[in-house]
Amino acid sequence: MLGTINWYPGHMKKTRELIKDNLKMVDAVIEVIDARIPLSSRNPIIDEMVGGKTRVIIMNKSDLADEAASEKWINYFSKGNDKAICVDCMSGNGIKKLMSVLADIQEKRNSERSVKRNLRLMIVGVPNVGKSSLINRLTGKKSAKTGDRPGVTRGKQWLTLKNGMQLLDTPGILWPKFEDPKAGIDLAFCGSIRDEILPVEELALELIKWLQEKYPKLLMERYKLDELGETPLDSMELIAAKRGFIMSGKRIDYERTARTVLDEFRSGKIGKITLEVAP
Numbered sequence: 001m002l003g004t005i006n007w008y009p010g011h012m013k014k015t016r017e018l019i020k021d022n023l024k025m026v027d028a029v030i031e032v033i034d035a036r037i038p039l040s041s042r043n044p045i046i047d048e049m050v051g052g053k054t055r056v057i058i059m060n061k062s063d064l065a066d067e068a069a070s071e072k073w074i075n076y077f078s079k080g081n082d083k084a085i086c087v088d089c090m091s092g093n094g095i096k097k098l099m100s101v102l103a104d105i106q107e108k109r110n111s112e113r114s115v116k117r118n119l120r121l122m123i124v125g126v127p128n129v130g131k132s133s134l135i136n137r138l139t140g141k142k143s144a145k146t147g148d149r150p151g152v153t154r155g156k157q158w159l160t161l162k163n164g165m166q167l168l169d170t171p172g173i174l175w176p177k178f179e180d181p182k183a184g185i186d187l188a189f190c191g192s193i194r195d196e197i198l199p200v201e202e203l204a205l206e207l208i209k210w211l212q213e214k215y216p217k218l219l220m221e222r223y224k225l226d227e228l229g230e231t232p233l234d235s236m237e238l239i240a241a242k243r244g245f246i247m248s249g250k251r252i253d254y255e256r257t258a259r260t261v262l263d264e265f266r267s268g269k270i271g272k273i274t275l276e277v278a279p
């Protein structure tokens with residue numbers, strides 16, 4: 001989780017240098033993002049860092065995202081050398097497609113070089129997007145450690161994928177977009193930032209406000225509401241009443257309601273929802 005890494009300027013500089021160093025050793029980069037928040041879950045300087053390297057953008061957690069929206073994002077990201085794919089590391093959906101894309105990249109590389117070899121890859125992404133889950137999927141092992149700290153230099157170790165390709169064993173953990181408050185809120189909605197950054201009730205109200213505008217039907221269905229409230233707070237109170245989150249003296253348990261809405265959004269119970277629309 002974001003809160004476990006202290007990103008200070010020196011740390012960011014070190015991470016950037018480490019990733020630049022690692023980039024020299026690989027043919028292509030796998031950038032993992034969260035399909036529900038494709039822009040907010042991207043590192044602000046990733047394009048600059050990756051430069052002209054071939055890149056595969058993994059829209060992970062696609063099981064939680066709106067399929068129509070994901071389709072548009074795939075088109076948006078698939079430009080030039082970049083290729084975007086929807087993946088769900090929980091079920092393994094999309095992994096076959098990824099393997100076939102990687103095979104194409106390897107074939108292209110080998111057709112252009114005299115020395116043929118298996119592709120070398122690295123995985124990068126902000127915390128909690130599913131980098132370790134993807135490594136485990138690609139290697140077919142439970143080998144990736146979660147919570148690796150960035151900026152720690154150690155010997156390079158390669159994992160061999162099921163198809164023979166080589167993957168750096170440590171994912172490049174990048175910092176998210178601190179300077180963009182919307183990105184912070186999106187990451188908080190998705191559970192990738194500590195809830196303490198915003199009061200949980202305020203965060204849930206923001207989410208309800210957004211859902212009320214964009215996915216009103218899903219919100220009503222989930223909480224069995226005949227209609228939504230006039231304001232997000234009214235809707236929150238209707239949800240609390242439906243769930244019986246009422247304390248003594250008929251006081252509404254706002255905190256419990258807020259946590260419930262956030263948890264149910266994060267686990268996909270409200271529905272397949274994408275928070276950002278492709279430009």
Ligand SMILES: Nc1nc2c(ncn2[C@@H]2O[C@H](COP(=O)(O)OP(=O)(O)OP(=O)(O)O)[C@@H](O)[C@H]2O)c(=O)[nH]1
Pocket residue numbers: 001002060061062063064087088089090091125126127128129130131132133134145146147148173
């Ligand atoms: N629903 C869903 N959850 C996923 C998916 N991939 C990963 N997760 C969950 O997302 C959380 C983060 O996954 P990790 O693989 O630890 O992510 P990471 O990018 O390695 O995280 P850091 O170590 O913090 O950098 C875990 O709770 C996973 O179970 C997915 O495709 N769908």
